Amino acid sequence: MSESFAHRKAEARLRILNPDGTPAACQAVRADQVSHRFLFGCGAFDAVEIMRTQDEERKKILQERMEKWFGLFNYGTLPFYWGRYEPAEGQTAYAETIAAAKWLREKGALVKGHPLCWHTACAPWLMQYSNEEILRRQLERIRRDMGAFKGVISLWDVINEVVIMPVFDRYDNAITRICKELGRVGLVKEVFATAKETDPDAVLLINDFNTSRNYEQLIEELLAADVPISAIGIQSHQHQGYWGLEKLNDVLERFSRFGLPIHFTENTLISGKLMPPHIVDLNDWQVGEWPSTPEFEDRQAREIREMYTVLFAHPRVEAITTWDFNDGCWLKAPSGFVHEDNSEKPSYYALQQLIHGDWETHETLTTDEDGFLSFAGFKGDYTLQAAAGNAAFSLNNDVKDQVRLSK
Secondary structure, X not given: OXXXXXXXXXXEEEEEEOOOOOEOOOOEEEEEEEEEOOEEEEEOHHHHHHHHOOOHHXXXXXXXXXXXXXXXXXXXXXXXXXXXXXXXXXXOOHHHHHXXXXXXXXXXXXXXXXXXEOOOOOOHHHHHOOHHHHHHHHHHHHHHHHHHHOOOOOEEEEEEOOOOOOOOOOOOOHHHHHHHHHOHHHHHHHHHHHHHHHOOOOEEEEEEOOOOHHHHHHHHHHHHOOOOOOEEEEEEEEOOOOOHHHHHHHHHHHHHOOOOOEEEEEEEEOOOOOOOOOOOOHHHOOOOOOOOOHHHHHHHHHHHHHHHHHHHHOOOEEEEEEOOOEOOOHHHOOOOOXXXXXXXXXXXXXXXXXXXXXXXXXXXXXXXXXXXXXXXXXXXXXXXXXXXXXXXXXXOOOEEEEEEOEO
């Protein structure tokens, strides 16, 4: 295996014991990786709709789609946009969202909530309140929702797209108002402190589409102010074309200097014509349809294969989340791994080959006369199968252990 991925692997030195405790000497043992430590993620908003919809035909389509989703991913992002999660004050989407989160966890996926604070998709009913009251309600919202999902959701985008605040002027909103008063660092410090207090063990991200020096400067200021950032979120919506190796490596180099984990939180590579380069705000590109074509589907698969390989090889990157699993979501873009009818695109199989082929460990080994075996594997959870029984173990660092088989 390439040395580029050595940091993704660990050494296992195991002594295999029979169910009666004696060494399983000279036995063939099958080691199969069943999960990754690395977070291969995707938007999982459909899980919420499955829990909410009363349309059985629609539910069937979504369930079929999510089964294909689980064929790739171990990490899902669920929506917590305040204006949609709580469209009327006190009326939340808690029931369907907690059901979706628990379902994802039961199926073996970690879950992230996105986002707890954002000037866009903010609750319009906040506008009736003073800035002091808006801030109080924002912090209370964090306590309420993180507290309600504690133990189910362990990662959060605490605040989204801060670089553009407080100069965001597309429309008036409550979060921009308090950001103007508190300043960017002041607002971020408030929401992160509340998040950390509510769930000290949660992974807390700052997240932004702006990968310029301005984001670096913001992070510098936040770290100087002791804001407890767990990981840096990088959005990579590439509707106007693939970043390419030069930009990708530049972003990785510049944001690695902070010594924090990096999560590519919102990745998009399309399988259709590119959005024109003169569009500044991607939301301004409004089209009736945006078709996927075989030619561009092959391009998408090549770009995904290259980008994921670069990111998986980088020691600071802990997670990659593609934003849309299926075509026709945000901006109607052909951005998914499957078409709208759930049929797989070449990108689905390209990523499947990487995650569950090239980067997954499956070996048949033979114990020595004392029951020992050794191997190197990608970090994650494993099952062991032998004639005498089965066992499970985790390979997240080099491990020397005894594993007892059970029938």
